[in-house]
Amino acid sequence: MDKLIITGGVRLDGEIRVSGAKNSALPILAATLLADSPVTVCNLPHLHDITTMCELFGCMGVELLVDEKMNVEVHASTIKQLVAPYELVKTMRASILVLGPLLARFGYAEVSLPGGCAIGSRPVDLHISGLQAMGADIVVEDGYIKASVKDRLKGAHILMDTVTVTGTENILMAAVLADGETIIENAAREPEVVDLAECLITMGARIKGHGTGMIRVQGVERLDGCTYSVLPDRIETGTYLIAAAATGGRVRLKDTQPNILDAILFKLREAGASVEWGDDWIELDMKGKRPRAVDLKTAPYPAMPTDIQAQFTALNAIAEGTGRITETVFENRFMHVQEMKRMGADVDVEGNTVIVKGVEQLKAAPVMATDLRASASLVIAGLVAEGDTVVERIYHIDRGYECIEEKLQQLGAKIRRVPA
Ligand code: UD1
Numbered sequence: 001m002d003k004l005i006i007t008g009g010v011r012l013d014g015e016i017r018v019s020g021a022k023n024s025a026l027p028i029l030a031a032t033l034l035a036d037s038p039v040t041v042c043n044l045p046h047l048h049d050i051t052t053m054c055e056l057f058g059c060m061g062v063e064l065l066v067d068e069k070m071n072v073e074v075h076a077s078t079i080k081q082l083v084a085p086y087e088l089v090k091t092m093r094a095s096i097l098v099l100g101p102l103l104a105r106f107g108y109a110e111v112s113l114p115g116g117c118a119i120g121s122r123p124v125d126l127h128i129s130g131l132q133a134m135g136a137d138i139v140v141e142d143g144y145i146k147a148s149v150k151d152r153l154k155g156a157h158i159l160m161d162t163v164t165v166t167g168t169e170n171i172l173m174a175a176v177l178a179d180g181e182t183i184i185e186n187a188a189r190e191p192e193v194v195d196l197a198e199c200l201i202t203m204g205a206r207i208k209g210h211g212t213g214m215i216r217v218q219g220v221e222r223l224d225g226c227t228y229s230v231l232p233d234r235i236e237t238g239t240y241l242i243a244a245a246a247t248g249g250r251v252r253l254k255d256t257q258p259n260i261l262d263a264i265l266f267k268l269r270e271a272g273a274s275v276e277w278g279d280d281w282i283e284l285d286m287k288g289k290r291p292r293a294v295d296l297k298t299a300p301y302p303a304m305p306t307d308i309q310a311q312f313t314a315l316n317a318i319a320e321g322t323g324r325i326t327e328t329v330f331e332n333r334f335m336h337v338q339e340m341k342r343m344g345a346d347v348d349v350e351g352n353t354v355i356v357k358g359v360e361q362l363k364a365a366p367v368m369a370t371d372l373r374a375s376a377s378l379v380i381a382g383l384v385a386e387g388d389t390v391v392e393r394i395y396h397i398d399r400g401y402e403c404i405e406e407k408l409q410q411l412g413a414k415i416r417r418v419p420a
Contacts, residue, residue, distance in 0.1 A: 002398075004391040004405060006382035007414035008364060011288065012249035014411040016240065018256040019045035019402040021233040023094075024192040027169040028199045028230055029053045030097035032074035033062070034105050034177060035203050037225035042071045044230060045402045048395065052092040056084055060098075079106065086112040086143060092399075096124055097166055099147060100174035103136055108148045113140060122330070130158045130171040134178055155180030155219055163188050163300040168215070169196055176205035178219040187215045190301040191260040195231045202226040232256045232280075235307045235373070236401060238264040241284045242311045243380045244411070245273045246318060250285040251411060258282050263304045270294050271315065291315055293323030293358050300329070310336045310377035317345040318384050319358035326353045336374035339367040343385055364389040372400040379404065383413055 020043035029050070032039040044050055054072065057064055061080030065073040082102050089095040089112035102109035114124060128138050128145065134153040139146050155178045158171060168188040173196075175182035187193070189211055197210035203226050206218040237256045244251035245268055258265065258277035265275050268284060271291040276283045293316045298306040306329035316323035317340055327333050334354055337347050342365045346357040364387030369375030375397040382389030391397075394417075397404055405415045 001392065001420045002394050003418045004379065004382070004394050004397075005416050005418055006379065006389045006391065008362070008383055008385040008387065008389060010247065010383070010412055010414055012244045012247045012251055012383070012408070012411040012413060015252040015254060016407045016410050018232045018237050018253050020230040021045070021192055021195070022047055022049055022400050023165070023190075023235075024195040024230040025050055026053055026094045027097050027166070027173070027192065027196045028228060029057075029072070029074070030101050031173055031196060031200055031203070033076045033079070033098060033101040034173060034200075035076055035223045035225045038073050038075050039203065039225045040071055040073045040227040042069070042227065042229040044070050044072060045233065046070060047402055048399045049092050049094065052088060053095070056088045056095055056098065059083075059085060059088065076105070082106055082108045082110060084111040089114055093122065094166060096127060097169060097173075099127060099145065100131065100170035100172070103131060103147045103149060104153055104174040104177040107150070109145075111145045113143055113145055124167070126160055126162065126164050126167040127170045130160070130167065131174055133158050134174060134182065153178035155182040155217070157183045158185065160184065160186040165190050165193060168193055172197065172207070172215060172217065173200070175217040175219060176200050176207070176223065177221075178217075180219055182217045182219065184215040184217075185213065187213055188300060189213060191231060191234065199226070199228040202228055234260050234264070235305060237261060237282065238305075238308045239311050239376050239380075239401070240407070240411075241268055241275075241282065242308070242315050243383055243408070244284050245271055245286050245291050246315045246380050246384050248286045248288045248290065249411070250283070252281060252283045254281045256280060256282055262302060264308060267294050267296055267304065267312070271319065291319045293319035293321040293356065295324045297326040298329050306330055306333065307373050309333070310373045311380055313337070313347070313354055313356060314340065314377040314380035316356035316358060317347065317381060318360070318362060322355065322357045324353055324355050328352065335370035336377045339374075339378055340381055342367060343381055343389070345381070361386055363387060366390045366392065369393045369396045372396045376401065379408075383408070
């Protein structure tokens with residue numbers, strides 16, 4: 001398995017481009033299954049999760065054309081199998097996103113039940129109950145969710161018990177082809193949900209209220225193909241900003257979208273960074289200073305994303321003062337803490353809160369990535385540590401960060417990939 005070797009101590013300085021958002025690209029690819037004619041998806045990031053989704057389409061017999069810019073043209077009408085097998089779902093939970101579209105368009109779907117994962121139990125009960133409310137017959141058998149509907153799904157009033165991103169996306173994709181009106185209450189307001197809704201609208205769907213807690217959908221009989229470009233990745237953006245701040249450096253990010261990053265940008269200013277932005281760029285300058293530790297609490301959008309808390313923990317590890325980071329979205333999302341301790345971080349976990357007392361210097365150590373965002377936090381820790389940090393099991397990073405070592409090299413970091 002590949003490793004990353006990072007020689008810490010370099011202040012990041014430079015400009016890089018932000019890639020398309022993984023969490024937008026995955027539901028938008030799933031949504032292409034709803035269209036009667038080909039859909040072209042642009043600005044897709046080069047990531048393992050995107051490849052896995054394309055592999056899943058391959059398994060289902062869906063024809064894909066990929067051009068040199070990684071734009072993917074999906075011909076959903078070529079589908080032969082309405083099954084998402086265990087072998088693929090186990091490597092990517094987001095495969096569950098094909099459940100709603102397959103059921104709505106073809107009347108049947110079999111999707112392997114995603115198991116537990118490194119960051120908690122992550123059930124899919126709300127995806128299932130939402131589809132049942134729309135008239136789907138669903139059984140869980142032999143480890144598979146088997147869903148069918150006679151004729152068409154019916155519009156329904158659905159109140160989600162918990163704010164769930166992929167749950168909202170699955171119900172939304174099912175609702176666009178349902179008969180009548182669907183109301184999704186307590187819907188996720190994440191920008192990626194909005195991006196999916198905008199793509200569906202471009203395909204001919206009738207959706208209102210996306211970006212609020214109540215989404216209204218008037219079902220239509222069919223959707224057409226379109227060309228759609230996914231929005232920039234706010235978590236990738238946040239990760240590079242935090243990396244620059246932790247090293248006392250400067251970074252300019254282009255092709256990003258600052259207006260969906262408020263929680264992160266305000267917190268970085270609180271940490272002492274000078275942060276400026278325009279329509280599609282953000283510049284952060286730490287001017288060589290050590291950051292101040294920050295307190296934060298994760299919650300659904302527009303609050304602080306859970307996908308960025310591990311990276312802030314790395315920043316706090318070398319900051320001035322003590323910071324408290326509380327995780328309210330997932331249980332068990334502190335796997336990076338033990339690894340950071342091995343690098344000399346002064347970290348304690350109390351319930352769902354991580355308390356970090358900043359130290360002047362972390363020391364390099366071999367560390368192991370356990371999930372996607374935890375891996376990113378270990379890379380940041382490596383960038384500020386004294387000596388050579390070896391980060392193992394980086395396949396997690398490749399699931400969510402496009403060319404991470406090349407982008408960091410462009411910012412001056414001493415980082416290299418050692419193939420297995
Ligand atoms: C998505 C993101 C992930 C991010 C997370 C929270 C994608 C592909 N992944 O994951 O990067 O960390 O949102 O912002 O977009 N829950 C239930 N029942 C359900 C579904 C969810 O109880 O049926 C709970 C989960 O256990 C969790 C909470 O709801 O505690 C939020 O999870 P959810 O928003 O569903 O996360 P994902 O959509 O899987």
